[in-house]
Amino acid sequence: MKIENFRQFRGIQEIEFINPSLPEGNVTVIFGENGRGKTGLFRAIMFCLFGERRLSQDGGVSHKEIQLVNTSALEATEGAPVRTSVDLEFMHDKKIYNLRRAIRGMIDAGQIIEEEDEKKLIVTIDGNSKTLATSEIDPTINNILDRRVKDYFLFDGEKIERLTRANIEQQKEISAGIRNLLNVDALETSIRIIGRVAKTIDRELSDSSNEELSRIMNRLSDNEEEQNRLQQQIEGLANEIRLARHEIEKTDNELEKFNEIRHLLERRKSLERELNTLEQQAKDFLAEMRNQVCKAASLIVAPTVINVFEHIEHQKQKGEIPSEIRHDLIERIINEKRCICGNDICEGSESYNHIMDWLKRTKDIKTQDVALSLWRHLGDVRNHFGDDASIVERNLQQYGNITSDIANINRNLENVRNQIGTSERQDATKLEGHRKSLQDNIISLIANDRRAQEQFEQLKQENDRLRALLKEEKLKVGLNDEMSRRSILVRDTQDALTEVYNQFTCEIKKLIGDSATQIFRELLDKEGRDNLRTIVVNDDYSLQVLDRYKKPFLANISAGQRQIMSISIIAALAITASQGKKIEIPLFMDTPFGRLSYEHRQHLINIVPTFASQWVLLATDTEFRRQEAQLLKNGGKWAKFYLLHSTGEGNTEIRQQDIDSAQVILRDEEEYQ
């Protein structure tokens, strides 16, 4: 990359990311203090590729407020225009691309104005070069890398931090990331438009057709409106719950300033953690017991089953089922009044009476077969009763134990809360009171949310039923009716698109979770790996880490592990953005070491170069020291080392350094203490 008068970089300066004498080297370290322009180099690449000035870390700052032209160059020319350019040479799919983007900056009436100056792309294949038309440049670049996902190749400290906390920022980041990756705007828009078209056609159909059809369509329309209202209510409640929890966190931080109640706060934190775990266990148990409703239901009829089985068993033992003498033979004997031995049988005689008894006791063949089949089946069922009863009893007992433990913890919590609330410090008491009202509010919000979700689910089921009914009515109106056919087709398409969207977002969340898990486990130290097993992206786009028992554990992981988790998620998004291939575009990581222990840093340094074609590490002196430099050197992938040196007046010079000089330039950990 060659930059000219770009941001802090005055004049023409170059960075080469590869070292021809170390072809497998793919790590570049750019070292400099804060404000020297480390992120500016990533910004230069994005500007050159896409004409973009803003990065996601700029937040609400507008495009026009980001100045690209070097200020001191402008001042030196005393008002004459200054050219600012970025030239990028890169390889993709065996082609070499030489891209230039330039602007012209000048001072006009005290304002800095920047205008587009040049845009040029030369593509070389097998030594043959071609200059593309200006109109072809942006589509060509977008085909290589979609601009929507460009931000996933810069891992900055803020992005990493945003993902470490289970809050609305985390969910927004993940949700936005996944939506950008999926490119679902078109899919979401098409679902919305198809819905509109469906409503228009149904309105026309309703105006022109029978009463029953109109009634169903009106009802469906009212329900759909109510569903939308409930959906918004549910989202609003989720947001309120999140804010209340965030407020509780802030209150807890305030309370920790009171030394005299710190032990109580620790005790409360421990009890609340325990309570969360138990409540989750209780929830899991309830879900498990719901799955075993069949077992429990069968136990209700157990006495009847056993009675019937024993009755048939008794008849079997008496020789009545199957009967020792066939029923039809006995009937024949009675009708012919002659025994099988040939003797006559007179009505009213002893023999005749015996035979009549047999007749009463025996059943016809069909009934006997049914009875025997029933006996066998009931025998199988009866065999399970013992086990089923044990399982149900055990679950009920365990559930009972858990609810009892929960009740105990709640009592202890109440005690601790009262003690905090009645401490001699009035401000602590006030804070505790505020905390309690926030918690009561959360309980009430959760109850409202549950009610709204139940109503939503009921409406959904009713709507499914109404749609099926509507389809039947439309078919009754007549397949020859073109409007009915259009109505059916558009509704079917709406359902299809919605189903595809839901399936798709589910699958991509799982893909990202799986990819993140793979990276996560490679980055963790041994203890982390033993305990932490999986990263999951939840339905609401929040993150969760499961432990070895597949239980949620995010609340208990350390700050360093959280950082590893968020790096893993961002890497997974970047890998998915590269459509599963090795990440071609250089991965920029801005001060990723932050809170990481030495072993985690080691893993990061070893693993990132394996899934990224190039790794550009932007580092400051506090986190890139001799130890990290040695680790990189040992890995054999460190290709280039640049120092961003301040030359005064806000300008920076890019100075290439020999990698071996890192041991001289950098400091040891002890030198910071």
Place this chain on the structure above:
Amino acid sequence: MSDDKYTTPNVNALIIEKLNAYPKAVRELAIQAIKLSEQYSEAAVADQLQTILRKLAK
């Protein structure tokens, strides 16, 4: 580490693949709705879809 260790499928192909499970007319209308939504305004797409619907429903 092998290159395909972190392989994930092409996300764009998944949508079309899933739509293959639906009847021809539904699939066609769905694909047209997505493609048109990428290029035109909502009102324009709605109009074009009505025309496509009439053809498919015949």
